[in-house]
Amino acid sequence: MNESPVKRVAIVGTGVIGASWAAHFLAHGLDVVATDPAPGAENQLRADVQACWPLLEQLGLTDGASPDRLSFTGDPAAAVADADFVQENGPEREDVKHALFDVLDGAAAPGVVLASSSSGLLPSVIARGCSRHPERVLIGHPFNPPHLIPLVEVVPGEKTSAEAATAAMAFYTAVGKRPILLRRELPGHVANRLQAALWREAYSLVERGSRASATSIRDLARTWPTLGGAGPFVNQHLSGGPGGLAHVLEHSDRRWSTGGRTSGTRSLPPSSRGSSSPGWMRN
Numbered sequence: 001m002n003e004s005p006v007k008r009v010a011i012v013g014t015g016v017i018g019a020s021w022a023a024h025f026l027a028h029g030l031d032v033v034a035t036d037p038a039p040g041a042e043n044q045l046r047a048d049v050q051a052c053w054p055l056l057e058q059l060g061l062t063d064g065a066s067p068d069r070l071s072f073t074g075d076p077a078a079a080v081a082d083a084d085f086v087q088e089n090g091p092e093r094e095d096v097k098h099a100l101f102d103v104l105d106g107a108a109a110p111g112v113v114l115a116s117s118s119s120g121l122l123p124s125v126i127a128r129g130c131s132r133h134p135e136r137v138l139i140g141h142p143f144n145p146p147h148l149i150p151l152v153e154v155v156p157g158e159k160t161s162a163e164a165a166t167a168a169m170a171f172y173t174a175v176g177k178r179p180i181l182l183r184r185e186l187p188g189h190v191a192n193r194l195q196a197a198l199w200r201e202a203y204s205l206v207e208r209g210s211r212a213s214a215t216s217i218r219d220l221a222r223t224w225p226t227l228g229g230a231g232p233f234v235n236q237h238l239s240g241g242p243g244g245l246a247h248v249l250e251h252s253d254r255r256w257s258t259g260g261r262t263s264g265t266r267s268l269p270p271s272s273r274g275s276s277s278p279g280w281m282r283n
Contacts, residue, residue, distance in 0.1 A: 004174035006084040007031060012076055012104065013089030014041050017117050017146060019048035021087050022070060024147035027056040028175040029064035033071045035079035042072040052147055076100065077107035085171055087140060089117045097121060098129030101137065105130035113164050113171070115140030115154075122185045123157030135161040139185070140168055142177075150178040155185050 009025045011018050014036040022045065025032050034045055049067050056065075073079050080086050086108055090100050097116070104114055114137045116126055127137040139155035146152075152172045156165045165181060172179040 004171055006171050006174070008033065008082060008084050010035070010080040010083035010086045010108075011089065012036075012079060012086060012100070013091075013117075014038075014045040014048075015089065017142060017144065018087075018089035019045050020052065020145040020147045021089065021117070021142065023049045023052035023056060025087075025175065026067055026069055027053075027059075027061050027065050027147065029062035029069075030175070031069045031071075033073065033079050033083065035073050035076045037074065045072065046070065056147060076103050080104050080108040080112070083108060083112060085168075086112060086114045087117065088114065092118060092120045094121065094125060097126045101126060101129035102131070105132045105134075105137075110136070112136065113138065113168050115168055117142055117146075123155055123160060124185060125157075127157050127159055134159040136164045138164055138168055140172065140179075150176065152177045152179040153182060154179050155182045157185055 008031040011022045011025075011032055011034040014022065014034050015038075018034070018036070022032050022034055026049065034042075036042075036045070038044075046067070049070060053067060086104060088100065088104065090096055097118075101114065108114065110133050114130070116123070116137070116139055118126065118139055119141055123137055123139045126139075127134040130137055134157075137157060138160045139153065139157075141153040141155065143149040143151040154165060154168050154172070169179050169181055
């Protein structure tokens with residue numbers, strides 16, 4: 001059985017990352033209550049969890065693990081009301097985060113950690129939406145997909161308490177993750193900034209029309225793994241869910257990974273483009 005004091009986790013936002021988190025927590029014998037305002041979100045979440053389950057069974061389930069322990073509500077306040085830990089996966093927009101965290105902060109018990117999967121926003125910025133208990137807000141940034149890749153970056157903000165950071169580290173460790181605690185917040189955190197050097201060169205090689213095609217670079221990168229265990233294109237393609245690499249580029253703020261420069265998707269080969277998936281989660 002899971003020895004963590006956390007028995008019930010709230011998943012706020014059930015897109016690519018949120019669904020993966022839900023599957024991971026369910027596989028570790030936890031109760032999961034999820035919320036997302038997108039039409040059809042519950043059915044999509046349950047389908048995503050079922051798609052993950054056979055592999056999770058092969059990897060090994062904790063006693064009591066079951067997709068049947070997943071519940072869903074359209075009300076984020078109700079989702080977090082009885083949760084022992086909150087994992088938020090909403091859009092990377094300050095206004096949305098502030099409005100959402102105001103609701104979460106008002107509904108969750110005071111000692112419950114509010115962890116955001118955000119890859120781009122700082123915890124201090126997100127915590128501005130919490131007028132009651134900003135000390136329990138932090139980043140719990142996973143590496144994609146969370147149900148397979150163990151790395152989690154725990155990033156405290158200016159007002160985050162040591163108790164909240166310690167609780168988050170203990171919880172992630174208890175459910176099989178390998179969390180690292182950052183001493184200070186910075187855009188992109190640590191892992192993505194390290195990967196960014198490889199991403200920049202990979203994009204540059206394609207955009208400059210090098211003798212290596214995007215496919216060739218992808219295949220080469222598979223033999224030169226990044227922190228997530230895959231090449232740069234493969235890793236970002238997995239991060240985008242059904243929309244793949246195009247979805248990531250369309251919805252991510254790449255300024256921190258391009259030395260302050262932004263770039264569009266005009267140089268992407270047609271085969272790498274795809275439609276975006278609906279839902280709250282757009283990390």
